[in-house]
Amino acid sequence: MATKKEFNVFAHELVPEHRVLSEEERETLLRKYRIKISQLPQIKASDPAVVALDAKPGDVIEIKRKSPTAGYYYYYRLVVED
Amino acid sequence: MQSMKKVIGSIEFGILSPQEIRKMSAAEITVPDTYDDDGYPIEGGLMDKRLGVIDPGLRCETCGARAGECPGHFGHVELARPIIHVGFAKTIHRVLESTCRECGRIKLTDEEIEEYTHKFEVMGDRKKAKDRLIKEIHKKAKERMVCPHCGAPQFPIKFERPTIYWELRKDEEGNEYRHRMMPSEVRDRLEKIPDKDLPLLGLHPEKARPEWMVLTVLPVPPVTMRPSITLESGIRAEDDLTHKLVDIIRINNRLKSNIEAGAPQLIIEDLWDLLQYHVTTYINNETSGIPPAKHKSGRPLKTLSQRLKGKEGRFRGNLSGKRVNFSARTVISPDPMISINEVGVPLAVAMELTVPEKVTEFNFEKLKQRVLNGPEKYPGANYVIDPEGRRIRLMENNLEIIAEKLDLGWTVERHLEDGDIVLFNRQPSLHRMSIMAHRVRVMPYKTFRLNLAVCPPYNADFDGDEMNLHVPQTEEAQAEAKILMEVQNHIISPRYGGPLIAGMQDHISGGYLLTREGAYFTRSEVEQMLMFAGVDVGELPKPDKVENGVELWSGKTIFSLLLPGDLTIWYRNKLCDDPERCETLERLIEEKLVPDEEEVKKLAYDGFTYILNGKLLSGVVDKKAYGREDGKLLDLIVREYGVERARQFLDQVTKLTIWVITHRGFTTAIDDEDLPVEALDRIREIIREAEERVNRLIEAYKNGELEPLPGKTLEETLESNIMAVLAEARDNAGKVAERYLGMTNHAVIMAKTGARGKMLNITQMAAMLGQQSIRGKRLYRGYRGRVLTHFKPGDLGAKARGFVTNSYKSGLTPQEYFFHAMGGREGLVDTAVRTAQSGYMQRRLINALQDLKVDYDGTVRDPTGIIVQFRYGEDGVDPMKSWQGKTVDVDRVIIRTLLKVRGGGE
């Protein structure tokens, strides 16, 4: 393939904001919901948004979604290998 | 004994170890027989009294209890040689392949072990991911032909269904040969596997050691699990399991004596295989690869696995669903006089079903009377339970004795009485409103009676439907049913946040007749209807007018008597066909908020409902007031005045409107579709014009003058143009009909108020049917180039392609009738297909979602605690408590506040 065209997934209207949580934020999250890290919803490391963020398995991603019922809604996913 | 109540804290699944089997065993079973010639259990036999008793009169030798009270006790058989458990045959194969034949370690390097151990930790409880990883480990380990720990060479292992393992060995010269691994060798290998490697094989070191998958001791289930039956002829018939156990013990004994006698290896192995066969079929008689064990009659035996599997098995047949006592089923019929939260129960049913009531000093006299009445006289009782927990059946001859003995601490199982809480259900139970709690009303005759307003949640009608009734037997269950399941708690549907239990049909028509402009009633009428509806007003309000000395009350005034005194609401109802008048009123109300009543009355309009402080000032009540889905008034009462007030309102309003509709008279007949000659002429003219326009379009198409629409072929363009013309023609015909059919016409009243039917139905009856279609297209299939042979091939005209110009009343021509049948068939097919498809989808969705629950922290989780939503529905709102799906209705809050400030409510 010749020069790959730069494409930013986050520029797309339908892709919500993604963010990698810091170590500290991750611990707060786990404490807030009283869960083990394995009880978080998961996202594959090959997911375009995860690739774009350069997140590694074990990281937790915060997704800020628009919600028709709640305005904004935060969702958390653990990055896993695929 | 009643005192044996225990609570299950948790359930653990594992494999029984030989030690555990021996520990829980009450007796070793060595005799392959059941009863002696006198019919007495043989000691050491399969009916040994230490395993429990089933014959009346005998006592269990383990617990000392009699038949019926002794729960039964396990025994065991010491197997002469180890036997593979079929249920684990595949797992054994996997474990053998994954581990070293010499040292027993898993065939992974230390690094790999660490890596996989870490992966398991991260994964937690996700079953799917775990299974996938176990499979991956298996694949990797079995391909290692040299042990990474001890360096021993490995051989492939072949598994031959159902229970044979072969090792494909090589001798020093490299010649391959097969070695049969007997169960004892398999067991030896499994024993060697160290505990620390087991988690990677998917096994728990304490609860599932792999060698336990090869049986050395066989548990013998208690006799209570496999009772023998005595036939009328006096011959005992043993349970299938007992038969199978007899076979196992017989062969086991033979094997043992042969080994002890030092018989040749070949004979021993034959017997060993035979024992394996019997144990295999004992566990699962549908094991592929071996013939099922059969009864003398040729019927295959029903062994352990067969008891659990399938629709009638232990799980689906006895645990997920079971037959219950204290239930009744009969045909349902309507009763508008009972409340929506009541159910009429036939006397015969009420005398069969009972409620246990504890004797206290408060109900002592009452219950004593019930006991004295006994089972034959209503209201009586069928049983009493004494303080020791003994159930005593009440009979004609013991009533007095028991009534005398009755005291605190006793329980009386009394007949069902008015006011008792019961659960009422109609299948298919597709949503939670399919089972609701009702209060009993004991009635004569033989059907369950229910209020018409609760038909929608059950989807019930009275064309022969039957329903079920269950009586909760504990105070906890009764309280729970009352608080969570009573009908009034389900007036609002969680599906769309509007009323589901609501007025229907005549309630709506009656509401219109009562409240429309110009409806006045005399004193005696008003008194009667209020009495009928159960409305208690100390004194009637001032009459609205006096005509010829007769006091008259308007329907609006009467209706207002049912409303809470401070209720205020306004909305455009179904009859609003003059937006300007509605707007004027709306503007007046929104500007002043508490406008002058006289001012409103001047502007009053049937199409705009306005209730100020519990007074209906303008508009009629129709489907938008208390009808299904969009009953705004009912919705508001539920939310702002509570479900109990809503129930009262619904009960009263349905009765009131029924009184009105029955006493005024309301019917629909063929003359409701009569149109004057000029209307029919006008419709005929519309049809003629439409046909002409269609012909012109066809002409244009044939001459190539038609311009194709974007994205359509010329033919499609023609079709869509024709369809548009014909649809317009029917609409116009409908409008003509509508012009001549006013609100004096009962069919029109029903359609306009939303009670039943649509204006389209009336149009089709009175004016014309219009275009028949299949899949949104004009009819075209049938013969070559034409739908029916009555037309010329290639005729594209309106009439030739299913345009029906007649009405149901004028009658269809034979051709039209056939077209109508074609269009009608599509509707039937689709409903059939749709119900089947949606039923299947519903089942799949329920299966996928049934175990999810909202936790106390607002998260939605699966049973293992994995989070699905961090907040239920993203906003954490119960749709049933929402305002049409929204969390709060800000406008409503503002209005309520303003009303309070500016003086509302009496």
Ligand SMILES: [Mg+2]
């Ligand atoms: Mg029916």
Ligand SMILES: [Zn+2]
């Ligand atoms: Zn016992």
Ligand SMILES: [Zn+2]
């Ligand atoms: Zn080894």
